[in-house]
Amino acid sequence: MAEDWLADVRKYVADADETVVSAIVKYLGIALRNRDSSLVSFTDTKETDRVRENFLKKKLGLTHDDATLDAAIAGVGEQMKGDRTKNRVTVYYLLAQHFGLLTLFGGAAGIGAGAAGAAAALAAAGGSDDDAGKDDDGASAAPLAAAGLAGAGAAAAAAPSVAAAPAAPPPPAAPVPQTAYSSGDGGGDGDKASGGMGWLPWLLPALLALALLFFGLRYCSKQEAAVAPATDEAAISETVTPADGAVAPAAPAAAIPEGAGVVAADREGKPMLTIYFDTGKSVVSNDLSTAASSVKAYLESNPAATLAVSGYNDPTGNAAANAELSKNRAQSVKAALETLGIAADKVVLEKPAEATTTGTDNAAARRVEVTVKG
Structure with missing residues (x-):
């Protein structure tokens, strides 16, 4: 635009x-x-x-x-x-x-x-x-x-x-x-005499x-x-280019959306995506179509690389239902990435050691992480 x-x-x-x-x-x-x-x-x-x-x-x-x-x-x-x-x-x-x-x-x-x-x-x-x-x-x-x-x-x-x-x-x-x-109404007698x-x-x-x-x-x-400025919109990866010769500040933590959304970031010099979901849902946000450009470009430049897709859930509710929900979310993201033109053999479902995330905000726990392997 x-x-x-x-x-x-x-x-x-x-x-x-x-x-x-x-x-x-x-x-x-x-x-x-x-x-x-x-x-x-x-x-x-x-x-x-x-x-x-x-x-x-x-x-x-x-x-x-x-x-x-x-x-x-x-x-x-x-x-x-x-x-x-x-x-x-x-x-x-x-x-x-x-x-x-x-x-x-x-x-x-x-x-x-x-x-x-x-x-x-x-x-x-x-x-x-x-x-x-x-x-x-x-x-x-x-x-x-x-x-x-x-x-x-x-x-x-x-x-x-x-x-x-x-x-x-x-x-x-x-x-x-x-x-x-x-x-104002004025104060005591002295204030009234001077117009308050x-x-x-x-x-x-x-x-x-x-x-x-x-x-x-x-x-x-x-x-x-030397605090780094926080990011803005939930589903947007926002950065400010450092001046010539200046040392780039550490990447700020992206804001977590309220419900469904996508945040693009870097991990160990490689692009990654975090897709967040509404409570109990596995519907992928439309923001993925834009945010996925970073991982697509990386795969094109590195033919040997693949994408690992891992689903997570918050600790509330039935544990068995949550485990199934985590798997469904990961499968939904894999299907969405393939729809965007990424080859199916480049997207691998990877079950995390602990799918249920505790000790953090529930909105942050309801997510799927897409990381680059290789």
């Missing part, structure tokens, strides 16, 4: 960083080859939950509460509501900009990015769905305003000069949260200073720990 990702992003951010867009495209990898997975449906709560958990929390490393993160996602959806095709690259760019974390994709550091993104999302979203129709606008706007402060703090921490002076005066965008507080806002000029600099300090320390801690 030919797509000018940069042009689409620049419909919303005129000076969008081409380096950042390219990095996001590489991060998403094969997801962009499929029309459905290259778009984001803001009306599908399961989809927006994945964006929150996999991109905002795992990739960007955000620790905000779910309401704040959902408000940011809704804000981007509102911003793009006039666009029939809501491209995933553009959605991720706008979210990273909103939280001031374009630097994770090679963008330039800047305090204004997070605060400006928060203001735009706040104006567009108008609070979460749960707050719709209520009179208390301050309650619905506050989480997103806080997200703006947090985004500004994270971006400022990337610049040494700002991190060294956490008590710097607030940026020009700081007045945005003032709107969220201005609808006498305390606000002191509160905002204090909040901003705390945000800068907190995220500055958190950013430094992340840098020292």
Whole structure:
């Protein structure tokens, strides 16, 4: 699917960083080859939950509460509501900009990015769905305003000069949260005499200073720990190409899908596939047709190699039924691989020593592993 990702992003951010867009495209990898997975449906709560958990929390490393993160996602959806095709690259760019974390994709550091993104999302979203129709606008706007402060703090921490002076005066965008507080009823008599806002000029600099300090320390801690970024979509193998001369980080653990899905990865320098299943099912996900390209290419380059297919199950239910289910899942994957053009004599069913996986999440246990032999 030919797509000018940069042009689409620049419909919303005129000076969008081409380096950042390219990095996001590489991060998403094969997801962009499929029309459905290259778009984001803001009306599908399961989809927006994945964006929150996999991109905002795992990739960007955000620790905000779910309401704040959902408000940011809704804000981007509102911003793009006039666009029939809501491209995933553009959605991720706008979210990273909103939280001031374009630097994770090679963008330039800047305090204004997070605060400006928060203001735009706040104006567009108008609070979460749960707050719709209520009179208390301050309650619905506050989480997103806080997200703006947090985004500004994270971006400022990337610049040494700002991190060294956490008590710097607030940026020009700081007045945005003032709107969220201005609808309050006021406090005691002294507040009423001054319009209920006498305390606000002191509160905002204090909040901003705390945000800068907190995220500055958190950013430094992340840098020292050298934690590799987490992957995103469950059925997608996403990698980021290291810069020339740089040492490639260790491959991150792929996210396990909720139910059926396929994850492509490498094991000891050879491609492998992990096919996950719904509870009690042996139906192979359609994602296999795309993910299997890596093992097909390896077999073509290494004629002596074969594929070992091993089925597993979770520990719940009847042991005999589970053993049969593991075998059926392995047979279904073998048949699917043959349908994709891999010769039958290249796909060998291999019963594992222990088909029932314990001590891990049940979703991770319901799987079939396809590994290269030879």
